[in-house]
Amino acid sequence: MTNPFPVTLDDVHDAAVRLKGVAHRTPVLRSRTLDALVGAQVFVKCENFQRIGAFKFRGAYNAASRLSPEQLARGIAAYSSGNHAQAVALAARELGSTAVIVMPEDTPRSKVEATAGYGAEILTYDRYTGDRVAIGEALAAERGLALIPPYEHPHVIAGQGTAALELLEEVGELDALVVPVGGGGLIAGSATAAKGLRPGIRVIGVEPEAGDDTKRSLAAGERVSIPVPRTIADGQAADIPGELTFSINKRLVDEIVLVSDDEIRAAMRLAFERLKVVIEPSGATPLAALLAGRLDRVPPRIGVIVSGGNIDVERFAELCAPRDGQESAGRRSGE
Amino acid sequence: MTNPFPVTLDDVHDAAVRLKGVAHRTPVLRSRTLDALVGAQVFVKCENFQRIGAFKFRGAYNAASRLSPEQLARGIAAYSSGNHAQAVALAARELGSTAVIVMPEDTPRSKVEATAGYGAEILTYDRYTGDRVAIGEALAAERGLALIPPYEHPHVIAGQGTAALELLEEVGELDALVVPVGGGGLIAGSATAAKGLRPGIRVIGVEPEAGDDTKRSLAAGERVSIPVPRTIADGQAADIPGELTFSINKRLVDEIVLVSDDEIRAAMRLAFERLKVVIEPSGATPLAALLAGRLDRVPPRIGVIVSGGNIDVERFAELCAPRDGQESAGRRSGE
Numbered sequence: 142m143t144n145p146f147p148v149t150l151d152d153v154h155d156a157a158v159r160l161k162g163v164a165h166r167t168p169v170l171r172s173r174t175l176d177a178l179v180g181a182q183v184f185v186k187c188e189n190f191q192r193i194g195a196f197k198f199r200g201a202y203n204a205a206s207r208l209s210p211e212q213l214a215r216g217i218a219a220y221s222s223g224n225h226a227q228a229v230a231l232a233a234r235e236l237g238s239t240a241v242i243v244m245p246e247d248t249p250r251s252k253v254e255a256t257a258g259y260g261a262e263i264l265t266y267d268r269y270t271g272d273r274v275a276i277g278e279a280l281a282a283e284r285g286l287a288l289i290p291p292y293e294h295p296h297v298i299a300g301q302g303t304a305a306l307e308l309l310e311e312v313g314e315l316d317a318l319v320v321p322v323g324g325g326g327l328i329a330g331s332a333t334a335a336k337g338l339r340p341g342i343r344v345i346g347v348e349p350e351a352g353d354d355t356k357r358s359l360a361a362g363e364r365v366s367i368p369v370p371r372t373i374a375d376g377q378a379a380d381i382p383g384e385l386t387f388s389i390n391k392r393l394v395d396e397i398v399l400v401s402d403d404e405i406r407a408a409m410r411l412a413f414e415r416l417k418v419v420i421e422p423s424g425a426t427p428l429a430a431l432l433a434g435r436l437d438r439v440p441p442r443i444g445v446i447v448s449g450g451n452i453d454v455e456r457f458a459e460l461c462a463p464r465d466g467q468e469s470a471g472r473r474s475g476e
Numbered sequence: 477m478t479n480p481f482p483v484t485l486d487d488v489h490d491a492a493v494r495l496k497g498v499a500h501r502t503p504v505l506r507s508r509t510l511d512a513l514v515g516a517q518v519f520v521k522c523e524n525f526q527r528i529g530a531f532k533f534r535g536a537y538n539a540a541s542r543l544s545p546e547q548l549a550r551g552i553a554a555y556s557s558g559n560h561a562q563a564v565a566l567a568a569r570e571l572g573s574t575a576v577i578v579m580p581e582d583t584p585r586s587k588v589e590a591t592a593g594y595g596a597e598i599l600t601y602d603r604y605t606g607d608r609v610a611i612g613e614a615l616a617a618e619r620g621l622a623l624i625p626p627y628e629h630p631h632v633i634a635g636q637g638t639a640a641l642e643l644l645e646e647v648g649e650l651d652a653l654v655v656p657v658g659g660g661g662l663i664a665g666s667a668t669a670a671k672g673l674r675p676g677i678r679v680i681g682v683e684p685e686a687g688d689d690t691k692r693s694l695a696a697g698e699r700v701s702i703p704v705p706r707t708i709a710d711g712q713a714a715d716i717p718g719e720l721t722f723s724i725n726k727r728l729v730d731e732i733v734l735v736s737d738d739e740i741r742a743a744m745r746l747a748f749e750r751l752k753v754v755i756e757p758s759g760a761t762p763l764a765a766l767l768a769g770r771l772d773r774v775p776p777r778i779g780v781i782v783s784g785g786n787i788d789v790e791r792f793a794e795l796c797a798p799r800d801g802q803e804s805a806g807r808r809s810g811e
Binding site for chain 1: 749753797
C-alpha cells in the first residue's frame with residue numbers, strides 16, 4: 142500500500158527549479174574556531190537566513206506552487222504555532238493566493254503578528270482541548286481551501302530537501318550530514334537529496350533528549366509515541382514521527398543522536414559569539430551534537446543544516462544566561 | 477610634503493592577493509525586509525564574519541605580510557583595546573611571528589583572553605595617565621619590534637579596502653557605499669577601492685552623534701579635535717581623525733551622517749531579529765543611518781559594510797533592552 146519511494150531526488154530537483162529566485166540560496170558558513178572544536182571541517186548551511194527565517198518556506202512554497210489556479214483562487218489553509226505558519230502565509234502571498242492559519246490561542250504575539258503581516262487570516266484554538274489537525278481539515282473542507290501540512294506531504298518534503306541539495310552542490314563531497322529532527326520533514330527531504338547524490342554519505346538526525354520519538358521509533362522499527370516533550374527546542378516537540386516522514390527516514394537515516402537543553406544553549410551561545418549568527422534552539426541541535434561530542438565517529442567533512450533563527454533578543458538572552466541549576470533564574474551581566 | 481595618493485586602487489588589489497586564502501571572503505547578505513524598510517536594494521557586506529570577527533584582520537595582515545623575514549623574527553607590536561589587538565595577534569601567528577599588544581588595564585577580560593589566545597604577549601597601561609601611542613612606540617624601539625598602527629599606515633588602509641573591493645566585484649554597480657568611521661582607516665580604504673572602480677559612486681561615512689570628529693573636520697577642511705566621545709559605538713570613539721586617513725577622506729568621502737546611540741540599538745535589534753546576524757554597535761552604524769533615514773537621497777542600490785560583530789550575549793541584550801529613559805534599567809522579557 143505504501144509507495145516505497147514517495148519522494149525522489151528528481152522531486153527535490155523539481156522543487157529547486159520552482160524555488161529558484163523565490164527562496165534565498167542561503168550561504169554556507171565556515172569557522173576555523175568551530176572546525177578546531179569539532180576536529181573536522183564543518184560546513185554550516187544557514188537556513189536561519191532563509192525567507193521567514195527558517196527552511197520551512199522551501200516546503201510550503203513548493204507545495205503551494207503546485208496548486209491549480211482555481212485552488213489558489215480559493216485559498217490555502219495550515220495549522221502551526223511556529224515557522225510553518227509564516228511559511229504558508231508568505232507562500233500564499235507570493236502566489237497571489239490567500240492563507241488561513243490555525244494557531245493555538247497562546248501563540249506568542251510576535252509570531253501571530255509576523256504571520257498576519259504576510260496577509261494571512263489567523264484562527265485560534267485551545268491547544269489543551271482542540272485537535273489542530275481536525276480543526277485544520279474541517280476548516281479546509283468547509284471553505285474549500287487546500288491544506289498544506291507541516292511535514293506529511295511529498296511536496297513539502299521535496300521542498301525541504303533543496304537546502305541539502307544546495308549544500309552538496311556548493312561544497313562537494315561530505316562524509317556526513319547532520320540535521321535537526323522534529324516531525325521529520327527536513328531530514329526526510331535532506332536524506333533523499335543527500336543519499337541520491339552521494340550514496341555513501343551518513344545522514345545523522347538530532348533530537349532533544351526529551352523528544353526522542355524518532356530515535357525510539359527507528360530502534361523499534363515502527364512509529365512510537367512518547368509524552369509531549371518539554372524542551373527549549375520548540376520546533377522539535379513532536380511526540381510521534383509522521384507516517385510519511387517515518388517511512389522515508391527508516392530507510393535513509395543512519396542514526397539519531399540526542400542533545401540536552403544545556404548543550405543546545407551552549408551551541409546557541411557559541412554561534413552568537415564566534416559565528417556571529419542567531420540560531421533558534423531547534424536550529425542549534427546539530428551544532429550542539431557536534432560540540433558535545435555526540436557522534437560516534439567524527440569524519441573529516443561534515444555538513445550541518447541550521448534550520449532556523451526565529452527568536453527574539455530577550456528570549457535568546459534568557460536561554461543563554463549562566464545557570465545555577467535553577468530554571469530561568471540565571472545571572473545576567475552587570476547584575 | 478604629503479603624497480596626494482598615499483594609497484591607490486592598485487595597493488588595494490595587491491592587498492587582496494596577499495589576503496587570498498588567509499582572510500575570509502565574507503558573504504554579502506540580502507533581506508527583503510531591510511530593502512522594504514530602506515526603500516532600496518541593500519547589499520550587506522558581513523565583516524562580522526571575518527576572522528577575529530571584524531574587518532581589522534585585513535589591514536593588520538596586509539601590513540604584517542610586508543615585513544622582512546628578519547623583522548618577522550623580531551616581532552610585531554600594536555596598541556589597541558579592541559579588534560585591532562586580536563587582528564595583529566592573529567596576523568603575527570599566521571606569519572610565524574610574535575606579537576606584543578599594549579592594552580588599557582581596564583580592557584574587558586574577554587578581549588584580553590581572545591588576544592592572548594592567539595599567542596600574543598599583553599602589556600597593560602593606565603588609560604587615564606598613559607599615552608598609548610608613546611608607549612607603543614617606546615616598546616617597539618626598545619625591543620626592535622615593527623609597530624602596526626590601527627589606521628595610520630598605507631598598508632593597513634589598503635588592506636581594509638579589500639572588503640569594498642570584494643563587495644563591488646560581487647554585486648556590480650552600486651550607487652552608494654555606506655561605511656562606519658572611527659579613525660578613518662576602513663572608509664579611506666573603502667573609498668580608495670570604490671572610487672577607483674566606480675568613479676560615480678557616493679561614499680558616505682557614518683559616525684555616532686557624540687563622535688563627529690570627521691564630520692566636523694571635513695566641514696572645517698582640516699582635522700578638528702573633539703572631547704573624547706561617550707557612545708556605545710566603542711570602535712568609533714576617536715576624538716580626531718588620523719592625519720593620513722583624513723588626507724584621503726577629505727578627497728574621497730562625499731558626506732558624513734550621524735546616528736544616535738538609540739538608532740544604533742534599534743539597528744542591532746533589527747539585524748538580530750530579521751537578518752539573524754550579530755553586529756557590534758560600531759558595525760551597526762551604517763544600517764542605523766539607513767533605517768533612521770539619515771541619507772539625503774536614497775539611491776536604488778546601496779552597499780553597506782558591517783564592520784564587526786564582537787560583543788557577548790549579555791552586553792548585546794543589555795544594549796537592546798527596552799528603555800524608559802533610564803540608563804540600562806530596561807525591562808526584560810518575562811519580567
